[in-house]
Every structure is written in structure tokens, then in C-alpha cells.
Amino acid sequence: MAAPLETASDPERLRRVAIEPVTRVEGHGKVTLLLDEANRVRQARFHIVEFRGFEKFVQGRPYWEVPVMVQRLCGICPVSHHLAGGKAVDMLAGATALTPTAEKMRRLLHFGQILQSHALHFFHLSSPDLLFGFDAPVERRSVFAVAAEFPDIAKKGILLRKYGQEVIRVTAGKRVHGSLVVPGGVNKRLSPQERDYLLADIDRTVEWSAEAVAIARRLYEEGRARHNGFAAFPSPLLSLVRDDGALDLYHGGLRARGADGATLFDHEDYATYWELLHEVVKPWSYMKFPFLRALGPDAGWYRVGPLARLWNCDFVPTPRAEAERRALLDFEGGATRAATLAYHWARMIEMLHAAEGIRALLADPDLLQGELVVKGERRYRGVGVIEAPRGTLIHHYRINEDDQIVRCNLIVSTTHNNEAMNEAVRRVAERYLDGRELTEGLLNHIEVAIRAYDPCLSCATHALGQMPLAVELRDATGAAVDRLTRDADGGVRRG
Numbered sequence: 246m247a248a249p250l251e252t253a254s255d256p257e258r259l260r261r262v263a264i265e266p267v268t269r270v271e272g273h274g275k276v277t278l279l280l281d282e283a284n285r286v287r288q289a290r291f292h293i294v295e296f297r298g299f300e301k302f303v304q305g306r307p308y309w310e311v312p313v314m315v316q317r318l319c320g321i322c323p324v325s326h327h328l329a330g331g332k333a334v335d336m337l338a339g340a341t342a343l344t345p346t347a348e349k350m351r352r353l354l355h356f357g358q359i360l361q362s363h364a365l366h367f368f369h370l371s372s373p374d375l376l377f378g379f380d381a382p383v384e385r386r387s388v389f390a391v392a393a394e395f396p397d398i399a400k401k402g403i404l405l406r407k408y409g410q411e412v413i414r415v416t417a418g419k420r421v422h423g424s425l426v427v428p429g430g431v432n433k434r435l436s437p438q439e440r441d442y443l444l445a446d447i448d449r450t451v452e453w454s455a456e457a458v459a460i461a462r463r464l465y466e467e468g469r470a471r472h473n474g475f476a477a478f479p480s481p482l483l484s485l486v487r488d489d490g491a492l493d494l495y496h497g498g499l500r501a502r503g504a505d506g507a508t509l510f511d512h513e514d515y516a517t518y519w520e521l522l523h524e525v526v527k528p529w530s531y532m533k534f535p536f537l538r539a540l541g542p543d544a545g546w547y548r549v550g551p552l553a554r555l556w557n558c559d560f561v562p563t564p565r566a567e568a569e570r571r572a573l574l575d576f577e578g579g580a581t582r583a584a585t586l587a588y589h590w591a592r593m594i595e596m597l598h599a600a601e602g603i604r605a606l607l608a609d610p611d612l613l614q615g616e617l618v619v620k621g622e623r624r625y626r627g628v629g630v631i632e633a634p635r636g637t638l639i640h641h642y643r644i645n646e647d648d649q650i651v652r653c654n655l656i657v658s659t660t661h662n663n664e665a666m667n668e669a670v671r672r673v674a675e676r677y678l679d680g681r682e683l684t685e686g687l688l689n690h691i692e693v694a695i696r697a698y699d700p701c702l703s704c705a706t707h708a709l710g711q712m713p714l715a716v717e718l719r720d721a722t723g724a725a726v727d728r729l730t731r732d733a734d735g736g737v738r739r740g
Contacts, residue, residue, distance in 0.1 A: 259287055264688050276670055276691055284681060289674040290529060291667045291695060300653045308337050308627070308644050312426045315640065315655075321365070322701055323422050324358035324413060325633035325658075328495070329640040331426030332629025336516070337644055339621025340429035346615030347430035352495050353606045354416040354425055355631065356599040359494060360450075361409025362634035363551075363596040366699045367461065368402025371589055374693050375464040379472070380686035398460065401453045405596070408450045412603060415439045430618035440607055447604045451565075454597040458569050461593040468586055475676075476585035476669040476694040479504035481537060481547035482557050483661065485632050488512070490559030492598065494632040500557050501537060501547065506582075509539060515630040518639055524656065532663050535656060546664035549636025550698060551591035556582050561594075563601035569594045585669050588697045595634075633658045635699050659700040669694040 260282075265275035279288040299318055303311055312330040316323035328351060335343070343351075373386040376395060384390065392399035410420040415435065417423025425431050468475070481504055485497035498512035499521060513521060524533040525542055536545035547553075556574065561567040573581055573590055581587035606612065629640045636658030643652035659666075673694045677687055 262683060262688075264691060276695075278674060278678065284683070285679050286674040289667075289671045289691075291663075291670050300655055303642075303650050303653050305649050307648050308334055308642060308650055309428050309648075311642065311650060313422075313424055316422050318655075318657075319701055322358070322362060322633055322635070324354060324417070325631060325638055326640070327417070327424075327426055328355055329629040329631045329633070329638045331428075332496075332631065333627035333640045333642050334426075334428045334629070336627035336629070337624055337642065338428035339623050340619050341621055342619070343430055344616045344619055345611040346434055347617055347619075348495075349606055349609055349611050350416060350425060350431045350434065353435075353603065353612065354413060355495050356602045356606070357409045357412025357416065359409075359599040359634050360454075360596055360603070361406045361413065362699075363592045363599070364402055364406040364409060364457075366634075367457065367589060367592055367596075368399065368406070370699075371696055372398065372402070374689070374696070375468060375589065379690050379693050383685065386689070401456070405450060405453055405457070408446055409599075412443060415443060427618060429620055430616075432617065434614065434617065435612040437613060440612060443603070444607050447600070447607060451597070451600045451604060454593070454600040455565060455569075458590070458593045458597050461590045462572070465581075465584075465586055465590045469584075472586070475690075476672050476697070477583045478585075478668055478672060479583045480665060480668075481509065481540070481545070482553040483537075483547045483549050483637055484554040484557040485515070485630065485637065486512070486558050487562075491562045492554055492558040492560070493562075494554075494595075494599075496631070499630075499637075502557055503540075509537065515639070516628045518628065518630070518641075518656075522656070524660075530663075533656070533660050534663050535661055536664075546668075547661065548665045549658055549661040550588060551595045551634075551636075552581070552584075552588045553636065554632060555591045555594060561598050563598050563605070566594050566598035566601060569597060585694055585697045588699070592634075592699070635659055635701055636661050657701065659698070662698045662700070666695055666698055666700065669697070 259279040262278040262280060263275055264277075275291075277288075277290050278286055281287055299315060303314055306314065312327050312334055315326040315330040318326050331351070335341075368391070369388045372391050372395075373381075373388065376391060376398075377385045388399065413423060414420045416433075417425040418433075425433065481501055483499065483501045485493055486500045487493035487497045499515050499518065500511045500513075501509040501521070503509050510521060521538060522535050523538050523542075524535045526533055534542070534546065536542045537547060539545065555561070555570050561570050573587070573594060581590070625644055627640075627642045627644075631638050637656075638658050639654075639656040641652075641654040642650050645651050670691055673691050677690045681687065
């Protein structure tokens with residue numbers, strides 16, 4: 246279990262090994278291992294080492310600016326923050342129900358983001374490990390090697406991502422950091438020409454997405470034969486579900502199921518998420534550690550994202566993706582529920598769902614006509630929650646009488662998965678590294694486990710209280726003259 250690796254007595258007597266930076270993820274993180282004289286792992290931790298500070302510097306800004314501002318959290322998932330921030334701002338503006346045109350435009354944008362992000366992660370970031378093996382030479386574990394050896398797979402991955410980006414560009418004006426959402430709605434409809442442009446490639450996109458599901462399943466089965474039980478462990482699962490229990494990536498109620506599959510809560514209003522979730526901080530990471538209040542910090546950590554969503558929902562509301570979900574759940578008696586590597590398979594099923602969803606929406610006349618914005622009675626608290634590509638994303642704002650943000654709390658998808666990623670690191674370290682000579686290939690096993698969650702580390706950074714800081718004074722020769730260190734608890738020491 247995790248406990249023996251979480252604390253290490255006399256850490257100064259242990260050998261420290263660092264994987265820095267963790268590669269092929271968005272943002273900057275590192276893994277540290279403490280080894281004893283027999284190369285046994287005594288501690289394994291996944292650190293988030295960069296700091297962003299969006300929760301602080303949006304304070305004082307007018308609330309209607311926030312959906313555009315928070316996109317700058319990330320260049321990979323700006324759409325997700327744009328939509329979650331927009332839903333929170335809708336609540337501040339009193340817009341309890343959007344017009345059909347506004348909601349469907351937002352859903353179209355969201356499907357585009359899901360499609361392009363899932364394609365990027367699977368084909369560009371993870372496929373080298375899955376196609377060539379975790380121990381393959383470094384030069385082979387890259388998208389360039391995939392393009393050389395599997396050109397058809399690489400080409401389809403690039404074009405699938407391109408199509409998703411085109412959906413984003415057409416709906417939001419730009420592929421990255423566009424603007425569609427305004428308080429209470431959207432700022433545009435689709436033109437007939439834009440709809441027809443997207444329709445031209447949608448059937449091919451659906452078929453290629455279905456092929457990607459088959460590839461992901463085959464690679465999972467092959468990997469399971471070589472790495473049975475790799476980073477596998479049970480945990481509670483959290484996601485949004487629609488009123489009828491269906492998968493819904495844009496809206497719904499919160500559902501959590503325990504490690505045994507029992508329902509912990511269902512269809513809960515996310516506007517009071519803090520009654521269900523709590524967060525703690527640890528001094529060695531800028532990422533928070535959320536947990537389910539009912540289970541407490543030790544047993545209440547959980548997983549979010551594609552695998553959690555497909556196991557949590559009752560069905561997927563597009564037919565081909567639902568058939569693939571059933572195959573995922575039925576595989577070897579439900580073994581995928583605890584399997585970290587099954588995230589890749591689940592991710593491609595969601596990509597297929599997004600492609601099917603885009604095709605259905607493009608046939609809807611509401612995208613071309615109808616009112617764009619509604620208004621209501623102003624409020625002082627707004628909460629917006631969506632299912633981003635990596636999992637449940639929460640934006641929470643408070644405003645004052647002058648419509649300025651006075652408090653902001655973000656719980657991003659990667660933050661929800663924080664303890665799960667640390668647990669995956671511990672499991673892999675115990676299984677593959679304990680008592681063995683360390684090699685680059687063995688260390689890559691740890692990165693493979695982290696990458697399965699598709700972490701976006703830039704989005705996930707957060708500081709509570711004092712930010713640790715070290716300042717050195719050096720003379721003209723470069724010699725150290727003085728040093729001050731401020732610890733996470735705010736204490737300052739010299740030397």
C-alpha cells in the first residue's frame with residue numbers, strides 16, 4: 246500500500262533520484278524517489294513545481310472579463326476554462342437557462358475541444374510508449390518515430406486533431422484563446438457556409454475516431470499481456486451525469502461511486518460542491534489534494550476523467566460510442582475499472598462520442614438562428630462545472646457590489662487526479678524499481694503511469710498561504726554572501 250512510501254525515516258541517509266522534468270505532459274513536474282542502500286524505494290512523490298496564481302490575479306477584475314482571462318491558464322485546454330468560467334459567470338448574471346442556440350453553440354465548441362485534446366494526447370504524447378514499448382530507446386519514443394514507422398496512424402491523428410481545432414476556430418474565432426462565451430450566452434451563431442465547411446469532413450472524422458478506438462483497445466490488450474496490473478488500483482470515481490444518468494460533458498449533476506462501485510452520492514447540485522469535496526495542501530507540491538468529505542482525506546481521494554466518466558455514467562447518448570463503452574466495461578469482467586492504462590482506451594471512446602455529437606449538432610437548425618443571450622437577476626456567487634478532456638473542472642467566483650471578483654477557487658481536472666497520480670507512481674516504483682539497477686527505461690515506466698492521466702500541470706498549480714521562496718545574494722565573483730529562505734508555513738530562516 247501507499248503508506249510505507251509516503252513517509253521515510255532519516256531521509257537524509259537515503260539516495261535521491263529525480264525525474265525532472267516529466268516529459269510529454271503539459272506543464273512542468275518532477276518525480277522524486279528516495280532509495281536505501283539496497284535500491285529499495287522508501288518514498289515516491291509526484292511534485293508540481295511551477296506556480297501560476299490565476300486565483301489571485303483575477304481578483305479585482307470585472308466578472309464579465311473572466312471567461313476570456315482564464316483561458317490563459319493553458320494553451321492546451323483554454324476552451325475548457327472558457328466554458329467553465331462562462332457557466333460561473335452565467336450564474337452571476339442570473340442566467341439560469343440559456344437559449345437553445347447559445348447552449349448548442351457552447352456544446353459544439355466543447356465537442357471540438359474534446360476531440361482535438363484527446364487526439365493530441367493519444368497520438369502525439371502516448372502512442373510512442375504504447376506502440377514501441379515502455380523500455381524502447383529514447384529516440385524511438387517520439388511522435389517522429391511514430392510518423393516514420395506508422396505513417397497512417399500518425400496522419401490520421403494529425404487530421405483528427407486538426408478537425409477538432411477547426412470546430413473551435415469556426416465557433417470561437419481562433420484555434421487557441423478564441424471568444425464565444427459571454428455572460429448569459431454566446432456572441433455568434435454559425436453561418437450556413439461555416440456549417441457546410443464542418444459537415445464536409447465529419448463522416449470521415451467519425452470513421453477515423455472509430456478506428457482509433459480499435460487501435461487503443463488492441464494496444465491495451467497487448468500492453469496488458471506484458472504489464473498485467475500496471476499501476477492498477479481501485480478508487481472512488483467522480484463525474485457529472487445527465488438527469489437520466491447519461492454521459493454529459495457540458496452539464497449535469499455530480500455523481501460519485503466508491504471503489505466497490507456503490508453510489509456515494511448522485512445528481513448533486515454542483516453549485517454547492519464544497520459540501521461534497523474538500524481540499525488539503527502539502528508542502529512539497531503546488532497542487533492541492535481534494536477528497537470526498539464523507540470518506541475523509543485518507544480514503545476519500547478519487548479519480549476523474551475519461552475512464553471515470555465511462556464507468557460512472559449509465560450510458561453514452563451516441564450509439565457507436567455506447568457500444569464501445571459496453572465493450573470496455575465488459576472486458577475481462579470489469580478489470581478496466583481499476584486499470585490506469587485503460588484511460589487511453591476510454592479516451593478514444595470519448596473522442597468517438599465527440600465526433601458523433603458534432604455530426605448530430607451540425608444537423609440542428611438552432612445553430613443558425615435564434616437568440617444569443619438571456620439576462621436575469623444578478624447574484625454574488627457563481628459556480629461553473631464542466632467535464633473537461635482530463636476530467637471534472639470547477640470554477641467558483643465571488644463578486645462585490647462593484648461587479649469585481651473578490652474570490653476565486655479553481656479545482657481543475659488534474660488536481661482531482663493528484664492523489665491517484667501519486668498512487669500510480671508509488672505502485673510502479675514498488676513493482677519495477679525496488680532493488681533493481683535504475684535505467685532510463687525503468688524510470689520511463691513512472692512517466693507512462695503519469696501520462697495515462699493526461700495531466701495539465703500548468704492548470705493545476707495553486708498556492709495556499711505563503712509561497713516558499715529562496716533568495717541568494719552573490720558578490721561580483723559569484724560567491725554566496727547571504728541567503729534567506731521562506732518556508733511554506735511563512736517562517737524565514739537565514740543560511
